[in-house]
Amino acid sequence: MPESNLQHWGLNPRIDFLNHGSFGACPTVVLNAQRDWIDLLEKDPIDFLAPERTLLTKLLHVRSVLQALINAPAKDIALIRNATEGVNAVVRSFPFEKNDEVVITSHGYNACNNAIRFAAERFGAVVKVAEIPFPVESPEQVVASIESMFSERTRLLVVDHVTSSTGLVFPVDELVRRAHRDGIRVLVDGAHAPGMLSVDLQQINADYYTANNHKWLCAPKASGFLHVKPEFQEEVRPAIISHGANADTESQSRFESEFAWTGTYDPSPVLSLPTAIDFITSLHPRGLSGLQQTNHELVLAGREQLLQKLNVSSPAPSEMLGSLATIPLPVAASFCPADAVSLQRKLFYQHQIEVPVFKLSSGLPCFRISAQIYNQVDQYERLANVLCEIV
Numbered sequence: 001m002p003e004s005n006l007q008h009w010g011l012n013p014r015i016d017f018l019n020h021g022s023f024g025a026c027p028t029v030v031l032n033a034q035r036d037w038i039d040l041l042e043k044d045p046i047d048f049l050a051p052e053r054t055l056l057t058k059l060l061h062v063r064s065v066l067q068a069l070i071n072a073p074a075k076d077i078a079l080i081r082n083a084t085e086g087v088n089a090v091v092r093s094f095p096f097e098k099n100d101e102v103v104i105t106s107h108g109y110n111a112c113n114n115a116i117r118f119a120a121e122r123f124g125a126v127v128k129v130a131e132i133p134f135p136v137e138s139p140e141q142v143v144a145s146i147e148s149m150f151s152e153r154t155r156l157l158v159v160d161h162v163t164s165s166t167g168l169v170f171p172v173d174e175l176v177r178r179a180h181r182d183g184i185r186v187l188v189d190g191a192h193a194p195g196m197l198s199v200d201l202q203q204i205n206a207d208y209y210t211a212n213n214h215k216w217l218c219a220p221k222a223s224g225f226l227h228v229k230p231e232f233q234e235e236v237r238p239a240i241i242s243h244g245a246n247a248d249t250e251s252q253s254r255f256e257s258e259f260a261w262t263g264t265y266d267p268s269p270v271l272s273l274p275t276a277i278d279f280i281t282s283l284h285p286r287g288l289s290g291l292q293q294t295n296h297e298l299v300l301a302g303r304e305q306l307l308q309k310l311n312v313s314s315p316a317p318s319e320m321l322g323s324l325a326t327i328p329l330p331v332a333a334s335f336c337p338a339d340a341v342s343l344q345r346k347l348f349y350q351h352q353i354e355v356p357v358f359k360l361s362s363g364l365p366c367f368r369i370s371a372q373i374y375n376q377v378d379q380y381e382r383l384a385n386v387l388c389e390i391v
């Protein structure tokens with residue numbers, strides 16, 4: 001792995017780490033900040049953790065940092081562990097009735113789709129899957145596939161801002177507009193979006209938006225948020241019910257109280273978010289938007305190397321990418337999920353390249369590259385050479 005920005009991460013320098021997307025990677029200064037929070041907590045666990053003593057003030061600071069980042073009022077933002085938790089809270093609180101319909105997409109994240117099915121099917125609601133092709137031609141194709149699933153019974157659309165397996169940026173503003181026109185509420189799963197894209201929640205206008213901070217904002221793991229529009233906050237309850245359920249609502253809403261405390265936990269990952277944002281912003285002369293642009297250009301350059309060397313056509317227009325890119329693998333039709341596992345292991349154990357290899361639900365064998373500021377273009381070239389040799 002090349003030096004330069006890599007020095008700020010504890011990543012193994014002998015590995016070409018091309019999978020920032022899965023779990024992020026946390027810079028050393030951020031981990032140090034997290035350790036400082038833990039040390040402070042253990043100096044006096046009561047003073048630190050009792051919500052009314054100092055915790056709520058600390059959490060409010062983090063929520064106000066997010067307010068500036070995602071353009072949404074702090075009072076409408078809950079700090080949670082991860083996007084799975086956010087999706088669970090929304091769909092398990094949703095007032096489904098028999099024969100209601102929920103639209104999801106074939107690019108959705110399996111864990112979240114499971115939560116949606118669990119929540120909807122208990123009430124006899126029906127989950128409909130919009131089949132979006134990959135390779136994909138345009139954002140309009142995504143909108144058309146999803147919109148074609150809307151019916152008079154559709155109550156909720158759940159859609160990813162950036163898809164996990166196919167690494168695509170979906171046109172969520174337009175999707176929300178179309179859904180609202182038909183009286184359908186929208187939950188956007190933005191697990192990958194903050195730190196990869198500029199996220200403006202006023203502009204997106206989704207009813208619910210959840211995301212991870214540990215991926216592209218490089219916060220410690222177990223740091224995410226859930227934004228809920230004020231009109232739905234009474235309805236949305238955390239997956240875990242705790243003290244907040246009957247707390248008084250004078251100083252804060254029940255939404256705020258319930259999400260601030262879901263049982264004893266370690267708040268150090270969320271408290272370290274401001275340090276993470278400051279640090280990654282400092283890595284680029286043009287701040288976070290400069291870093292995002294650099295990562296986007298890097299993934300395009302890496303993808304180009306791979307497409308050319310593997311002789312594969314581009315599966316998606318570059319304007320549909322952020323800093324992930326999924327590329328079809330030129331392998332025989334008989335390539336099965338076990339072959340994907342063994343190829344991924346071979347890349348890691350024999351060639352020291354960390355990159356996910358999988359089959360999409362459509363059956364297409366693919367791999368996905370990530371580009372974070374510590375990556376360099378020759379790492380993708382090396383992957384291309386290795387793949388040419390072994391595939």
Ligand SMILES: Cc1ncc(COP(=O)(O)O)c(C=O)c1O
Pocket residue numbers: 021022082083084085108109111112160162163164189190191192212
């Ligand atoms: C689109 C999407 N949603 C949800 C998740 C789940 O994230 P977590 O496991 O942190 O909840 C992921 C993880 O990669 C994702 O890509």
